[in-house]
Amino acid sequence: MAIELSDELIKLEQQAWTEIQAGALTVDTAHAVQAAVVAHAEATGQSRYDVEAALKKRVRHPEPDA
Secondary structure (H helix, E strand, O other): OOOOOOHHHHHHHHHHHHHHHOOOOOHHHHHHHHHHHHHHHHHHOOOHHHHHHHHHHHHHOOOOOO
């Protein structure tokens, strides 16, 4: 089953990934991502781990355009 990710989740993870790459990840950004992942997982009845893994894969290792 594919994990559906909201635009908000993707945007938050993109911000976190940008900060990580710059060596400037803030606690506020990390907390915002984690809270959004947990809320999304609870709302959709999916594992938080599965949601987080799918989100990181989508942002950090995007599929090339066909």
